[in-house]
Amino acid sequence: MTDTVEHAAKTPDVEQPWAALGLRGDEYARIRETLGRRPTSCELAIYSVMWSEHCSYKSSKVHLRRFTELPDETPLGKTLAGIGENAGVVDIGQGYAATFKVESHNHPSFVEPYQGAATGVGGIVRDILAMGARPVALLDPLRFGPADAPDTRRVLPGVVAGIAGYGNCLGLPTVGGEVVFDSSYAGNPLVNVLCVGVMRHEDVHRAHASGVGNRVVLYGARTGGDGIGGVSVLASETFGDEGPSKRPSVQVGDPFLEKLLIECTLELFGEGLVAGIQDLGGAGLSCATSELASAGDGGMHITLDRVPLRDASLTPEEILMSESQERMMAVVRPADVERFLAVCAKWDVPATVLGEVTDTGRLVVEWAGEVVVDVPPRTVASEGPVYQRPYARPQAQDALIAAGSDRLPRPAGGAELRETLLRMAAAPNLSAKTWVTEQYDRYVQGSTVLAQPEDAGVIRVDADSGLGVAVATDGNARFVALDPYAGAQLALAEAYRNVAVTGARPLAVTDCLNFGSPEDPGVMWQFAEAVRGLADGCRVLGVPVTGGNVSFYNSTGDTAVLPTPVVGVLGVLDDVRRRTPLGFSRAGAALFQLGETRDELDGSEWANVVHGHLGGVPPRVDLEAERRLAEILVAASGEGLLDAAHDLADGGLAQALVESCLRGGSGARVEVPEGTDPFAFLFAESAARAVVALSPGAEARFSELCAEHDYPVERIGVIADAGPDSRVDPELELRDLFTIPLAELREAHERTLPDLFD
Amino acid sequence: MRVGVVTFPGSLDDRDAVRAVALAGGEPVALWHADADLRGVEAVVLPGGFSYGDYLRCGAIARHAPVMGPLLKAAGAGLPVLGICNGFQVLCEARLLPGALIRNDRRRFVCRDQRLRVESSASAWTSAYEPGEEIVVPVKNGEGGYVADERTLDSLEAEGRVVLRYVGGNPNGSARDIAGVTDASGRVVGLMPHPEHAVDPLTGPSTDGLGFFASLLHRVAAA
Numbered sequence: 012m013t014d015t016v017e018h019a020a021k022t023p024d025v026e027q028p029w030a031a032l033g034l035r036g037d038e039y040a041r042i043r044e045t046l047g048r049r050p051t052s053c054e055l056a057i058y059s060v061m062w063s064e065h066c067s068y069k070s071s072k073v074h075l076r077r078f079t080e081l082p083d084e085t086p087l088g089k090t091l092a093g094i095g096e097n098a099g100v101v102d103i104g105q106g107y108a109a110t111f112k113v114e115s116h117n118h119p120s121f122v123e124p125y126q127g128a129a130t131g132v133g134g135i136v137r138d139i140l141a142m143g144a145r146p147v148a149l150l151d152p153l154r155f156g157p158a159d160a161p162d163t164r165r166v167l168p169g170v171v172a173g174i175a176g177y178g179n180c181l182g183l184p185t186v187g188g189e190v191v192f193d194s195s196y197a198g199n200p201l202v203n204v205l206c207v208g209v210m211r212h213e214d215v216h217r218a219h220a221s222g223v224g225n226r227v228v229l230y231g232a233r234t235g236g237d238g239i240g241g242v243s244v245l246a247s248e249t250f251g252d253e254g255p256s257k258r259p260s261v262q263v264g265d266p267f268l269e270k271l272l273i274e275c276t277l278e279l280f281g282e283g284l285v286a287g288i289q290d291l292g293g294a295g296l297s298c299a300t301s302e303l304a305s306a307g308d309g310g311m312h313i314t315l316d317r318v319p320l321r322d323a324s325l326t327p328e329e330i331l332m333s334e335s336q337e338r339m340m341a342v343v344r345p346a347d348v349e350r351f352l353a354v355c356a357k358w359d360v361p362a363t364v365l366g367e368v369t370d371t372g373r374l375v376v377e378w379a380g381e382v383v384v385d386v387p388p389r390t391v392a393s394e395g396p397v398y399q400r401p402y403a404r405p406q407a408q409d410a411l412i413a414a415g416s417d418r419l420p421r422p423a424g425g426a427e428l429r430e431t432l433l434r435m436a437a438a439p440n441l442s443a444k445t446w447v448t449e450q451y452d453r454y455v456q457g458s459t460v461l462a463q464p465e466d467a468g469v470i471r472v473d474a475d476s477g478l479g480v481a482v483a484t485d486g487n488a489r490f491v492a493l494d495p496y497a498g499a500q501l502a503l504a505e506a507y508r509n510v511a512v513t514g515a516r517p518l519a520v521t522d523c524l525n526f527g528s529p530e531d532p533g534v535m536w537q538f539a540e541a542v543r544g545l546a547d548g549c550r551v552l553g554v555p556v557t558g559g560n561v562s563f564y565n566s567t568g569d570t571a572v573l574p575t576p577v578v579g580v581l582g583v584l585d586d587v588r589r590r591t592p593l594g595f596s597r598a599g600a601a602l603f604q605l606g607e608t609r610d611e612l613d614g615s616e617w618a619n620v621v622h623g624h625l626g627g628v629p630p631r632v633d634l635e636a637e638r639r640l641a642e643i644l645v646a647a648s649g650e651g652l653l654d655a656a657h658d659l660a661d662g663g664l665a666q667a668l669v670e671s672c673l674r675g676g677s678g679a680r681v682e683v684p685e686g687t688d689p690f691a692f693l694f695a696e697s698a699a700r701a702v703v704a705l706s707p708g709a710e711a712r713f714s715e716l717c718a719e720h721d722y723p724v725e726r727i728g729v730i731a732d733a734g735p736d737s738r739v740d741p742e743l744e745l746r747d748l749f750t751i752p753l754a755e756l757r758e759a760h761e762r763t764l765p766d767l768f769d
Numbered sequence: 770m771r772v773g774v775v776t777f778p779g780s781l782d783d784r785d786a787v788r789a790v791a792l793a794g795g796e797p798v799a800l801w802h803a804d805a806d807l808r809g810v811e812a813v814v815l816p817g818g819f820s821y822g823d824y825l826r827c828g829a830i831a832r833h834a835p836v837m838g839p840l841l842k843a844a845g846a847g848l849p850v851l852g853i854c855n856g857f858q859v860l861c862e863a864r865l866l867p868g869a870l871i872r873n874d875r876r877r878f879v880c881r882d883q884r885l886r887v888e889s890s891a892s893a894w895t896s897a898y899e900p901g902e903e904i905v906v907p908v909k910n911g912e913g914g915y916v917a918d919e920r921t922l923d924s925l926e927a928e929g930r931v932v933l934r935y936v937g938g939n940p941n942g943s944a945r946d947i948a949g950v951t952d953a954s955g956r957v958v959g960l961m962p963h964p965e966h967a968v969d970p971l972t973g974p975s976t977d978g979l980g981f982f983a984s985l986l987h988r989v990a991a992a
Contacts, residue, residue, distance in 0.1 A: 179880075179911075180819045180823075182782075267821065268822075271779075450879065452880050454880065455781050457969075
């Protein structure tokens with residue numbers, strides 16, 4: 012029988028499976044105290060998912076406050092929406108706004124790589140859509156176990172095919188991201204997805220249910236039993252073994268329906284038929300109803316029997332918990348309901364009025380004519396438990412820092428340096444990612460100006476003015492392991508720099524914080540330090556964190572993954588025709604290196620690839636320098652001084668030269684500056700650096716620009732032979748050290764992933 | 770010239786096709802899959818995408834969309850029709866073009882800038898090119914492997930109905946590197962590559978794709 016509110020009030024002593032649902036004893040007690048009785052099984056289901064780490068941020072909240080304390084201003088003015096909304100929204104000028112957010116779908120992607128990754132795309136796209144924006148691009152920061160591990164052959168192709176299968180079918184260009192291998196991710200890949208959307212200022216929508224009497228409409232896919240995790244415990248508790256329990260906990264995606272949902276929703280916005288909106292993601296209806304109600308007039312009354320089902324045997328608990336994909340919930344004025352339903356019908360999207368907004372301060376759910384939920388929605392959605400988890404710097408940290416890379420044997424002389432460069436260019440982390448990115452449609456929508464392997468994806472927003480956005484994601488977890496505070500800032504700095512390198516002005520930040528168990532004080536210390544580093548870094552750079560996601564409990568066996576804050580930065584280009592690509596293409600162009608190279612090899616790819624070593628201190632962080640470097644790159648792009656530019660990061664200058672030469676099909680003649688150690692020159696990973704190829708006649712003005720910003724700059728060579736038309740086979744030459752034909756370089760750089768995964 | 774671009778549920782490159790038609794000097798007209806007539810257009814583009822999710826077989830459901838009734842009739846009477854990618858699949862399903870498109874030989878979606886050779890300038894959609902001309906246009910498909918029986922392939926070759934061929938690597942295992950074919954009249958053309966993504970050097974690898982849309986306008990102007 013149904014566990015109604017009335018029944019629950021009369022039967023206080025019924026044993027409830029709160030522990031099996033992941034609640035703690037004190038949390039269960041708090042629910043009872045809030046309600047003044049025991050919860051019904053439906054209420055218990057709602058609280059258990061909404062108070063989960065994933066939905067409530069109960070372990071991270073106290074730290075994430077550092078982000079909300081930042082000024083909510085970008086270099087272009089106040090943010091239009093920030094943390095707490097489905098995604099942050101920033102002004103990008105000319106009346107346009109951009110919204111963007113990165114989220115994780117790590118655990119499902121290990122269990123079922125294709126669907127896990129696919130539904131990860133679907134979820135973040137609906138977040139962006141819910142803000143009122145047309146989704147315009149995706150980026151996918153991915154982390155896998157060792158490239159040659161047998162399980163990586165299962166996980167990586169599945170994840171990539173899932174992202175491609177869903178994203179391509181939705182008609183969203185994938186323009187960037189990362190692919191990084193490390194043994195710590197062997198049993199726990201990281202699948203993060205960033206989506207960018209664009210809208211006019213006046214089209215920004217919010218997630219709130221206001222206006223008493225307004226209708227609550229569920230539209231999109233029918234609700235099925237997929238994605239029900241812990242709630243199956245409840246179902247079997249209620250019904251015994253013959254009930255529909257133990258549903259698969261990974262959701263199954265339908266990108267075609269999501270595409271219809273996008274077009275349908277944008278038409279609904281366009282017709283002015285939406286008073287409030289929220290996507291259904293984690294925790295399904297429980298989350299959408301309680302969050303909409305608590306952000307609005309505080310009450311909602313819905314009839315659960317009306318939810319269209321894929322499986323008629325679902326219990327009310329399961330319907331409330333189901334994470335079936337491709338669903339949205341809208342708040343609609345009564346006079347608009349008919350038109351709303353007509354638009355949905357045009358797009359063949361099922362839509363159902365479930366109930367209405369009330370001012371009772373209660374979320375009331377009816378099932379079979381009886382009340383099964385009657386709770387204050389804020390206690391579910393925003394006033395859940397908050398923990399001050401203990402954290403402590405691990406004792407092993409000192410030993411890790413002490414074991415620097417200075418004792419590792421280094422290559423000496425031209426032949427050894429040449430061999431090292433080729434070996435690194437072919438290492439999985441530095442090798443070409445074409446095998447992955449070729450599976451993503453980067454052209455759809457016709458507005459992609461730059462896509463991977465460029466430093467940032469660039470999307471044209473306005474075809475007339477040329478206004479566009481640039482987005483990059485980065486996160487070197489090896490640096491974070493050595494020093495979470497500095498490492499997180501280096502991730503921020505790199506993404507910020509990658510946006511600036513294209514000529515875009517960095518505006519705002521989103522982050523996906525992937526860590527181990529928050530119950531481990533050492534992990535919690537990494538997390539707290541990383542958040543502190545990011546927040547302090549954003550303050551210096553003058554960019555706000557507008558949203559993001561925390562993913563805890565990432566570990567392979569008992570070992571936590573490398574602490575991996577992935578940072579996404581969004582920037583704006585007033586005219587995308589001025590964007591700077593990374594490929595070297597014009598023979599004779601002078602090459603300059605910006606920034607200072609120090610002997611910084613701790614945590615580097617060189618230490619990793621050649622010695623399998625991780626220890627020491629990460630490169631020095633200088634965010635003031637990063638800001639000035641960005642100003643130079645943006646100004647130089649605007650003034651048309653640059654043919655090409657590439658940021659220096661993993662693998663150092665050597666890797667940047669490899670990528671830029673191969674991308675443009677041109678060679679380069681490079682000279683090690685006098686008094687500089689050739690090894691550090693090529694492989695050190697000092698931050699705040701970039702290499703640029705100047706436009707004809709730009710040298711004087713560019714030098715002046717660097718002087719104005721008091722920035723170190725040095726001429727290091729020239730682009731040699733241009734393009735496929737050249738009669739000379741292009742080469743990368745390090746004067747007096749070595750020469751490598753581009754064909755040999757290409758073979759080394761581009762064979763690795765096909766050899767592993769074909 | 771009024772050129773219709775059909776949007777099926779799941780069409781993705783319809784707006785790009787509209788843009789390409791306009792860039793080439795035509796007047797794009799949006800057609801909806803449920804339309805009962807062609808609104809007086811003088812040619813039609815079936816764009817790329819995943820019509821109806823391509824859940825049955827690519828193009829198999831779109832082929833039965835209401836708008837396809839008048840389209841098939843008009844094509845029979847000489848209306849120029851260009852099917853791009855999913856549109857090509859629809860045209861094969863509708864039997865306006867011979868053969869079929871199957872899963873790529875490497876079982877993966879592939880998106881790359883592809884070198885192509887225009888084999889025939891005799892069709893309504895390729896007359897702006899020189900026969901033998903090499904162009905670069907993006908391909909992006911998961912089921913783009915062109916197949917037909919040997920006799921059909923032989924006759925396509927003999928009749929000059931292979932209009933486009935992959936050069937420098939076959940991205941999907943298509944028979945005889947075929948990237949595009951035309952019907953016997955030369956008015957209905959199907960292509961796997963996406964010329965609508967090669968109309969602006971800012972957003973594509975080249976402007977080599979414009980010729981497909983320009984061909985149509987020249988032909989009408991010359992007539």
